[in-house]
Amino acid sequence: xxxxxxxxxxxxxxxxxxxxxxxxxxxxxxxxxxxxxxxxxxxxxxxxxxxxxxxxxxxxxxxxxxxxxxxxxxxxxx
Numbered sequence: 001x002x003x004x005x006x007x008x009x010x011x012x013x014x015x016x017x018x019x020x021x022x023x024x025x026x027x028x029x030x031x032x033x034x035x036x037x038x039x040x041x042x043x044x045x046x047x048x049x050x051x052x053x054x055x056x057x058x059x060x061x062x063x064x065x066x067x068x069x070x071x072x073x074x075x076x077x078x
Contacts, residue, residue: 001032
């Protein structure tokens, strides 16, 4: 996620990351904060854990979606 944010934003040298471990959460939480002279924005994503504690269900669904798109002749949306 950090690499995608750096590429879409101010670049790798100016992108800052903090990693927090919170044992009270039962989800895999990602929070993105954006601050500029024009806007302040925040987005939080809570991924539901899968049977594999090292990844969330969204990872598998994203891979399946990508593989389907590679063989699609027409794609609408993301």
